[in-house]
Amino acid sequence: MSRAGSEYRVSFPHMGNYTVPIVTLASMLDCEIMPPPKMTRRTLELGARYSPEFVCIPFKYNLGNYIEALDQGANLLFQAGGGCRFGYYGEVQEAILQDLGYEFEMVLLAGGFGVLEHYNKFKSRNPRLNMVRAIRHYRLAFRQTRALDRIEDFARRNAGFEVEEGAFDSAFDRFVGELAETRSIADVERVEAAYTEELRSIPVERPEGLLRVGIVGELYVLMEPFSNFFIERELARRGVEVHRYVNVSNMVDHGGRNKNRHLREIIGIADPYLRYHIGADGTESVATTNRLRQEGFDGVLHLKPFGCMPEVNAMSALQRLSREHTFPVLFISFDSQTSETGLATRLDAFCDMLRMRKRRLGA
Amino acid sequence: MKAYLGVDVGSISTKAVVADGDGQVLARSYLWTEGNPLRAVKRVLSELAEQVDAAHPDARVVAVGATGSARELIGAVLGAQVVKNEITAHAVGTLSRHADVRTIFEIGGQDSKIIIVRDGVPVDYAMNTLCAAGTGSFLSSQARRLDVPVEEFGDYALRSKKPTKIAGRCTVFAESDLVHKAQIGHPVEDIIAGLCNAIVGNYLNNVGKGKEILAPIVFQGGVSKNVGVVKSFEDATGEEVYVDDDGHLMGALGVALVARDEGVESLFDFAVRDVKFETVGEECGGCPNDCEVVLVLRDGEFIDGWGNRCARGMERVRTHLASSVESAVP
8 A cells, every 4th residue: 555556567468459448447547557578488397497387378478478578677467267176366376476576456346247346446546536437447447348359259250261461460450550540439439430331342252152160168268369379360361261159349248237037047058968067158058059050050169278167068969969969069178288289189180170061961 | 092191109019001082001110219219210210111002003092181289390491281189180081991880999108088979060069188107108117117028018917807997097096006005915907907997997988087988999109009008998889899900090181181181282292201301490589479480391491380379489489590600611
């Protein structure tokens, strides 16, 4: 409590492109915001060196981000939490970083998206903050998130068929750059509209009988491309239309007062493969897979950190679904030992298999 | 006659075939990789060239396919039309011989996989992750410990009446369990039969987990040559397990057939085995990611490279390499 807001230098772990809305939230603190350096292999090496060996991989990436941020001078770190081991990431990481001799404060936002609770934590670090301003930051951050998710979704489904290689990546990067400059909902709407139009005008050639594949599984490895070896881009490069339903917009829509209704809904879709919830987002993985099967998708990739309990629970239900409907599901685990070559082999084989199958079904 | 070359360079062994347009094998070669895929490929090419010259002098290789863990490297060296993952290659090869197969077991030197086939199309597969317990290299390291040639493992196993139970979950623990069983007096036949059971148990519980295993079953890869493991598979599945004499060549045959179907032809010259190829590896150093970039050189000229995350990495390493070559020349 001794420090004035302006002396804080705030940082947080990376997760995909959500740096933009996170910065919007963090700017409530009226202090310097320093996102960690871009993720590299060094991030993982640092994180893995100081993490418990058997902890799930997102923990190691987060810790690596914190160390690189602290080394740059950050002194206030944020961490969220969820309904699995993620729920105690913050406490354990705080203890590890203290043992390493770093001086910092850690703010834990575990426990969902309770705006009032978050507000109090921000307010205690910046006494000048008021509720009206906080709400404005929250609304802007959510609107930025929604724009990000919608634009990314469109790019994901189309990047595999671009005529000019890298056209979607380059437009998307520019979009993220402009989104970072938005200061009002109207700004976001303008940027989103401009890039929706631009992305729609990128020439694509969609072949006959293209493959449609959904990716499901654990949130972090789905949303942080570095942690899944850019699997969406790799699939796109193999001419696949990629669909993903896990993103922060959907998490917000399905949280809070909508939570119970959503849970009832997905357990209904996952039936008969699941009749009760299996923790964190495991039920979601089974429900989405079953829905995509009914919608005629060609296959599903299930991604999880090695040892992720909720997703391990989902696997046996997914295996049964896959067996009973001969619906291809590829299971991929990520940890600090994952080999990129091994992943490429499995993706190649999966896409070949889906193509052979499709040709046969069509014949 | 048009012919197709398929090369499968695995961690332990290198396999190659020359096949005709109908998938009949005209020449075959199988030898140890010995950690040097370039040398191994040159040796299989020599053997194939001799066999083709002797038996099918009119055969002309018009397309080349490469598979196995060294497929990128070998594909670049041979100028292959097709570089394919080993799972697809095995499925295509096996289906060309056994059109009715519904389950393919494959256990190689360091990996094991299962391919589920329905109506002549692969519909599901799995490959071992993180751990090599229950693969060929596990068997050969245990063979060394027991001082029994790995080629004779199968015959030993078949002589056993009461296979010893060996913990097969992990190579290291299997080894200590095996030593323990030997020290308390279990005969070597029973221990070897137990090892075969452990491999099969491990396989079915890992890559085979949750898969619907239906006959006809074809078993291939180096370990399929071990009759003890074949019998363990038959006991565990209650089905006949078929092993093709050419089972170890299915990856090579498969990728030759994929190359045939690709439809891009150019005459292949076996004399490529006399060309000097080398690889150089270097960490990029352009950013903290430090990609390990590998370049393949043919008579000192760059032909291909990989390992870079971004385009800058390849440029950096090539430029650096070129300047180091220049500065070495007085």
